[in-house]
Amino acid sequence: MSYLHNIGAYFLMIAEMFRKPTKWSVMRTLILKDIDDLIIGSLGIVAFISFFVGGVVTIQTALNIDNPLIPKYLIGFATRQSIILEFAPTFISIIMAGKVGSFITSSIGTMRVTEQIDALEVMGINSLNYLVFPKFIALMLYPFVISIAMFLGIVGGMAAVIFGGFGTLEDYIIGIQMDFIPFHIIYAFIKTFVFAFLLATIPSFYGFYMKGGALEVGKASTTSFVWTSVVIILLNYILTQLLLSS
Template sequence: MTYLHNIGAYFIMIKDMFRKPTRWSVMKGLIFKEIDDLIIGSMGIVAFISFFVGGVVTIQTALNISNPLIPKYLVGFATRQSVILEFAPTFISIIMAGKVGSYITSSIGTMRVTEQIDALEVMGINAINYLVFPKFVAMMFYPFVISIAMFLGILGGLAACVYGGFTTVEDYVRGVQEDFIPFHMAYAFIKTFVFAFLLATIPSYYGYFMRGGSLEVGKASTTAFVWTSVAIILSNYLLTQMLLS
């Protein structure tokens, strides 16, 4: 029953997020602040991880293709498929569940502990719209982060190939271009939008409805990370089954 209650409260929060909106003059500033904190502030860690994990994927692929009859351009092909289909949208989203999700939960949870949310409600402001909606809008720019992750993952693979001596630049680029299916990009960005929605709303739910003191803020952040990661993995399975099967 507790899980069903939590799910019901979660969907009610999503509905209330669009009800009684805050004035645009105020909301605009909140949205730009969240874009800076959630999107731009995440670019550094995303770029670092994407470049080097792309290189690791390429090295492992090259080392497992030891048969001389297998063409070398398959290294680039395998790297492109791995990065675009799974690594960039899914792996980066799980990492963002730790970074962005913890930030969202702790920031809203701290406002709950210090009774700032109660003050907003006393003033007649829809606190859910005021706090959650800017984060939701900011996370709609999340596909931009994933597109950067895709590019840097493939670029990291190219660097690993060239400096590791596994294949030539020409073979790697040929593999990246080989049998490219445009729908795979659409599939990746559909997943990304779904993950962005989960990253914005699940941590907000755990921050908004938490009870207790500062210790509970940390517990809520951990719980939000766990359930956001679970939701991302489950939705990844369902979307892959629906879109690619």
């Protein structure tokens, strides 16, 4: 029953987030700060993980294609499909649920503990719009992060092929280009926008409605990470079934 109550409260929070907007001059500053914290601040870890995981995917593919009758360009093809369809949009989002989600939950939860949210409401400010809406807008730039993850994953695979001696650069590029379906990019970005919405709202929900003190802030951050990851994986399955099955 508590789960149903939480789901209802979550959707009410989303509706409330768009009501009684904060003054644009204030909102603009909040949005720019959240873009810096949530998007720009995540580029380093995303770039590092994407490059090396792209390399690992390529090495594992190459080691499993050891039959001389199998063309080497399939290494590039398999790397591209893995990175564009799953690794960049889904697994980077789960990593971001840990980094960005925990940051959002702890920052809003700390404001709840220190009664700053109560002070906002006393001043007549819609605290949900003030706190959650800028994060929602900032994370609409999340596809930019995923684009970088896709690019660096493929570049990491290229580096692994060349320096590991698993094939030639020409074969890898042929594999990257082979049987490319443009809709796969659209599919990846549809997932990315859905996951961005989840990354902005689920951690905010757990931070905004938490009760207790500093210890509960840590517990709320952990819970938000778990549930954000679970919902991302479930929606990944549903969206894949809807968009790719024919």
